[in-house]
Amino acid sequence: MTRRARQPEKPRADIALLLEGTYPFIRGGVSSWVHQIITGLPEYTFALVFLGGDRGHYGKQQYELPANVTHLECHYLMDTHTEARPRPRPRQGNRQAFQAQRELHEQFKSGTPVPAKVLQQVFADLGRDNGISREDFLHSKESWNMIDDSYRRFCTEPSFVDYFWTIRIMHAPLFQLAEIARELPPVRMLHSISTGYAGLLGAIASEQRGLPYALSEHGIYTKERKIDLSQAQWISDPSDEVSGTLSDQLGYIRRLWIRFFEALGRLAYQQADPIISLYQGNRQRQLQDGADESRTDIIPNGIEPGRFNAARLARPYATPKVLGLVGRVVPIKDIKTFIRAMRSVCEVIPEAEGWIVGPEDEDAEYVKECKELVSSLGLDGKVKFLGFQNINDILPRLGLMVLTSISEALPLVILEAHAAGLPCLATDVGACRELIEGSSEDDRALGSSGAVVPIADPEATAREAVRLISDQELWRKAQAAGLERVKRYYTLGSMFDAYRSIYQRHLHQPGEEQR
Numbered sequence: 001m002t003r004r005a006r007q008p009e010k011p012r013a014d015i016a017l018l019l020e021g022t023y024p025f026i027r028g029g030v031s032s033w034v035h036q037i038i039t040g041l042p043e044y045t046f047a048l049v050f051l052g053g054d055r056g057h058y059g060k061q062q063y064e065l066p067a068n069v070t071h072l073e074c075h076y077l078m079d080t081h082t083e084a085r086p087r088p089r090p091r092q093g094n095r096q097a098f099q100a101q102r103e104l105h106e107q108f109k110s111g112t113p114v115p116a117k118v119l120q121q122v123f124a125d126l127g128r129d130n131g132i133s134r135e136d137f138l139h140s141k142e143s144w145n146m147i148d149d150s151y152r153r154f155c156t157e158p159s160f161v162d163y164f165w166t167i168r169i170m171h172a173p174l175f176q177l178a179e180i181a182r183e184l185p186p187v188r189m190l191h192s193i194s195t196g197y198a199g200l201l202g203a204i205a206s207e208q209r210g211l212p213y214a215l216s217e218h219g220i221y222t223k224e225r226k227i228d229l230s231q232a233q234w235i236s237d238p239s240d241e242v243s244g245t246l247s248d249q250l251g252y253i254r255r256l257w258i259r260f261f262e263a264l265g266r267l268a269y270q271q272a273d274p275i276i277s278l279y280q281g282n283r284q285r286q287l288q289d290g291a292d293e294s295r296t297d298i299i300p301n302g303i304e305p306g307r308f309n310a311a312r313l314a315r316p317y318a319t320p321k322v323l324g325l326v327g328r329v330v331p332i333k334d335i336k337t338f339i340r341a342m343r344s345v346c347e348v349i350p351e352a353e354g355w356i357v358g359p360e361d362e363d364a365e366y367v368k369e370c371k372e373l374v375s376s377l378g379l380d381g382k383v384k385f386l387g388f389q390n391i392n393d394i395l396p397r398l399g400l401m402v403l404t405s406i407s408e409a410l411p412l413v414i415l416e417a418h419a420a421g422l423p424c425l426a427t428d429v430g431a432c433r434e435l436i437e438g439s440s441e442d443d444r445a446l447g448s449s450g451a452v453v454p455i456a457d458p459e460a461t462a463r464e465a466v467r468l469i470s471d472q473e474l475w476r477k478a479q480a481a482g483l484e485r486v487k488r489y490y491t492l493g494s495m496f497d498a499y500r501s502i503y504q505r506h507l508h509q510p511g512e513e514q515r
Helices: 030-040 095-110 115-126 135-139 141-153 159-185 196-209 221-231 252-271 280-288 303-311 335-348 364-376 391-397 411-419 430-435 460-469 471-489 492-507
Strands: 012-018 047-051 069-076 187-192 211-214 276-277 296-298 320-324 353-357 383-385 400-403 424-427 450-453
Touching: 012 030, 012 196, 012 252, 012 492, 030 221, 030 492, 047 196, 069 400, 095 115, 115 196, 115 252, 115 296, 135 141, 135 159, 135 492, 141 159, 159 196, 159 335, 196 211, 196 252, 211 252, 221 252, 280 296, 296 460, 303 411, 303 471, 320 335, 320 391, 335 353, 335 364, 391 424, 400 411, 400 460, 411 424, 411 430, 411 471, 424 430, 424 460, 430 450, 450 460, 460 471, 460 492
Parallel strands: 012 047, 012 187, 047 069, 187 211, 211 276, 276 296, 320 353, 320 400, 353 383, 400 424, 424 450
Antiparallel strands: none
């Protein structure tokens, strides 16, 4: 009997979304954006690959997966519940494979792009018995020689024991990523929503399987990791006590971790096309971190302006003397600067109020400090903590939206306020200046939709708030500029069209079948 030849397996999904610590287990922020992309492009199917740290840090799934999600797999890179492994035995290790690793590290130190031949070799060898298996990395003579040589050449501060275990812990997840890349379901394209481990997974899978790979960054992962690592309590580094600049204050082990994630970012940038950011400031940071300018693009987040028509129509003709801060009550939002600014605002406009609208369950100590500050400044009854509210109910009752954050990417709350006919005042962080003053010549010609002030400057914040809320003509011009800016440049439709164009470019080419 003749056996029929097995037909090639059809792609399980058009696009694999590579997600680190976000959707579908964390709600809001980047996760909301991922859900928007999936539901807004129903003509494409998606396979989701979730990467987390320790399994115990994630609760139940927060989103019901749309019908065009055909696959979800979850991997926990720092999970302590690992299977029992056989007792180690002496092994030599593949000298050629470890030499490729040495060349890769040398390229990282030089800051130049990794030659394609070296990258292909490293990714091909990673996790393979005839390359560098996990056991070779942990127990082979070649691995010991490489770590020992690197320590002697470059390391001066920590003990060899600290250095040795840091290198082992740092590299352990890479073997799991290589295995995930090889076991990915059949897809036609990769799309990671950050650099870091998700970005490295995209780079490995793209190289190993010949798949197109797009990268989107909402914040800059390496910058955020640097902030986290500089404060991480789990890193014990005696040289942290050295005084001087921030770089001087960081001990060798912390700097080693930071350089590790910088290297992961460069690998993702080298493989991805396009490399997408939300605004010009982050694009410039990507270029500084090694992205090829010709492959970078800016696609801002968007909203549906029509969703805020009712809020705009419900607005009273006279401008309410209410300043609103919509956001979590956490230090990064710098609620204290808003409170201090309200003291000065109320001295000029006694009837003014400040509303803090957002959840208070993330940092109880900071919430307590903020409420104590309100009382100490004599603002009880003037500054109110309203907790989580329906944004459409709040916006018509505000005369000005205020953001005093010390860090933002592209805050949707500004777009929502503009769509509801509300001018904004914000600190000069992230895309706030572009959202208020415009990002191009045509955009800037619309006029300012509010004001931009320095970080942690209550007096400047109060001065601009009083100016905007007291001048009806100025307020009306800012209102009109904000509404028109959102309609022209920041709609969900324009965001979907931009990503649809990227997917079409990669998926609708002759010969793009799964390899």
